[in-house]
Amino acid sequence: MNIKDFKGKRVTVMGLGLHGGGMGTVRFLHDAGAKVIVTDLKSKEELAPSLEKIKDLKGIEYVLGQHRSEDFENVDMIIKTPPAPWTNKYIKLALNKNIPVEIDSSLFFKLCSNPIIGVTGTRGKTTTTNIIYEILKTAEKNPIKVGVGQISVLDKLNFLKKDNIVVFELSSWRLSALGRSKLSPKIAIITNIYQDHLNYYPTMEKYINDKKYIFLNQKIGDTCILNWDDENLKLMEGEVKFDLIKFSKNKIESGKAVYIDDNSIYLNNGIDSKKVLDLEEINVKGKHNEGNIMAAIAAVSSMGVKSEDIRKTIIDFKGIPHRLEFLNEIDGVKYYNDTAATSPDGAICGINSFLEPIILICGGSDKGVDMNEFAKVIAEKVKGVIFLKGKATDKIISALKKVLPEDAEKEFEIVDSMPKAVELARRIAEKGDVILLSPGAASFGLFNNEFDRGNKFRQVVAELK
Numbered sequence: 001m002n003i004k005d006f007k008g009k010r011v012t013v014m015g016l017g018l019h020g021g022g023m024g025t026v027r028f029l030h031d032a033g034a035k036v037i038v039t040d041l042k043s044k045e046e047l048a049p050s051l052e053k054i055k056d057l058k059g060i061e062y063v064l065g066q067h068r069s070e071d072f073e074n075v076d077m078i079i080k081t082p083p084a085p086w087t088n089k090y091i092k093l094a095l096n097k098n099i100p101v102e103i104d105s106s107l108f109f110k111l112c113s114n115p116i117i118g119v120t121g122t123r124g125k126t127t128t129t130n131i132i133y134e135i136l137k138t139a140e141k142n143p144i145k146v147g148v149g150q151i152s153v154l155d156k157l158n159f160l161k162k163d164n165i166v167v168f169e170l171s172s173w174r175l176s177a178l179g180r181s182k183l184s185p186k187i188a189i190i191t192n193i194y195q196d197h198l199n200y201y202p203t204m205e206k207y208i209n210d211k212k213y214i215f216l217n218q219k220i221g222d223t224c225i226l227n228w229d230d231e232n233l234k235l236m237e238g239e240v241k242f243d244l245i246k247f248s249k250n251k252i253e254s255g256k257a258v259y260i261d262d263n264s265i266y267l268n269n270g271i272d273s274k275k276v277l278d279l280e281e282i283n284v285k286g287k288h289n290e291g292n293i294m295a296a297i298a299a300v301s302s303m304g305v306k307s308e309d310i311r312k313t314i315i316d317f318k319g320i321p322h323r324l325e326f327l328n329e330i331d332g333v334k335y336y337n338d339t340a341a342t343s344p345d346g347a348i349c350g351i352n353s354f355l356e357p358i359i360l361i362c363g364g365s366d367k368g369v370d371m372n373e374f375a376k377v378i379a380e381k382v383k384g385v386i387f388l389k390g391k392a393t394d395k396i397i398s399a400l401k402k403v404l405p406e407d408a409e410k411e412f413e414i415v416d417s418m419p420k421a422v423e424l425a426r427r428i429a430e431k432g433d434v435i436l437l438s439p440g441a442a443s444f445g446l447f448n449n450e451f452d453r454g455n456k457f458r459q460v461v462a463e464l465k
Helices: 021-031 048-053 089-096 104-111 125-138 154-159 172-180 204-216 289-301 307-316 344-351 372-381 391-403 418-428 450-462
Strands: 010-014 035-040 061-064 077-080 116-120 143-146 165-169 187-190 223-227 243-248 257-261 264-268 273-278 325-330 333-337 358-362 384-388 413-415 434-437
Touching: 010 021, 021 035, 021 048, 021 104, 021 154, 077 089, 104 154, 104 172, 116 125, 116 204, 125 143, 125 165, 125 289, 125 307, 143 154, 172 204, 187 204, 187 289, 223 289, 243 289, 257 289, 264 289, 273 307, 289 307, 325 450, 333 450, 344 358, 344 372, 358 372, 358 418, 372 391, 384 391, 384 418, 413 418, 418 434, 418 450, 434 450
Parallel strands: 010 035, 010 077, 035 061, 116 165, 116 187, 143 165, 187 223, 223 243, 243 257, 333 434, 358 384, 358 434, 384 413
Antiparallel strands: 257 264, 264 273, 325 333
C-alpha cells in the first residue's frame, strides 16, 4: 500500500471523537487526496472542539448525530474508530460488501517501512513505550513514538525518515485490526495480562487472543518479549515462532532473558549474563515498574543498544504524567495522580507503591471486571476512601461490605465531582498521609476520559492553599 493510493478514493472515517485520533486520521486522508466522509453519533455541538481544529480542511463531508448505511456501502474504505466492535452493524454492512475496514494502526503498519517495536499489555504499556523511546534517544537511534495517549497515529507517517525506529503502543483493539491483516511488529512486547475491557470482550479468552496478534504474524528475524511472571503469557511460549526473550523478577537460568537477582537487573544474551543496574538506582515509583524496565531493556538490547546507554537512561527516568505522578505536598500531605489506573489491578499496584497511610480516591464507570480483590486491598491497606460516582463504585462498595468487619463504619462517601472528592479526602488526611487518585475504573460519566479525570485532579490540587 502507498499513500498515493488514497487519491480520489471515497473513505469513511467512523468516529471523529474528541481525543485527537479521529482528527489525525481525517487530516492524513485529506492531505493524501481522499474524498473524506466523517460520521459520528455525537452531534455537531458535542464535537465542536474537534471540528474547530480541522476547520481549515476543505471538501470534507460531515454526517453527525447519526450513521448512514450508504456511507458504509458506497465507499472504497472504512477507517473504524478502535473501540467500535467488528460486530457493529455498520461495519458488518461494509464487510459483507467486501469493502476494506481498517483501523489507524493497520493502515500505519501497511504504509510504514521502518522497523516497529510494538508494546501491549493490560498495564505498563505506556511506561514501557516511553522508557524504550528514551533509551533509543540516548543511543541516538532516532526513535519516534506512536499510539501513546491522545496523540493521533496516521499523521506521524509524514514525519518518518529512513533511519527512524517506531515505538508503537498497541491496545487490544488496534491489535485486532493487525490480526485481520496478518501483521505484527518486528519486536513485540506483552507486559502482562489482567482482567480488563470485559464490557467490550465477552470473555477473557477473546481479549487475550487479540493481544496475541502482536507476535502471531512475526517473520524470521523478529523478536517476542514476554513477562515470565505472568501465567497467561507463559502459556503462549509454544505459539512464539521465532526469537523469544523472557523477563522476570526471578532468576532465569537459561536462554535469552532479563531478570532480577540479588537486587540487580541482569541481561542474558543467550551466552552469558551481565549486570545492567542495581534496583536502588531506579528513580521511578512503584515496584511494578521493575517489570516495565526489564521489558524495555530486553527490547533495546535486542537492537544492539549498549548497557551504558540503557543504565544512564533508566537512572534519569522519573516516570510519566498520570501514572503515580507526584503533584504536590501541602500541610505534610502528598498528592499523587494515578488516573491511568483504569482497572482494579492497576489501582492495586498504585496502593502497593506506598508505605504511608493512603486516602484513596477511586471508582467510576464499569468495565465488567471483578472488584473483589480490589476491595480486599482497600480494606487491608487504605486509611480512608472517597468514591467517584459510577457503576464500578457500586461493585466496589458491594465487595467491601463483604470483607469489612461487621462493626466497621459502613457509610461510604460518593461524590460527583473532583473538587468534592479532594475536599473530603483532605478532611480525613493528616500530616504524613498520601492522597492518591487511583480509580481502578473507567472515567466515563463524570469525565471525558482518564486524562481529563487526572487533569481535573491536578487542577484542584494546584488551587489548594
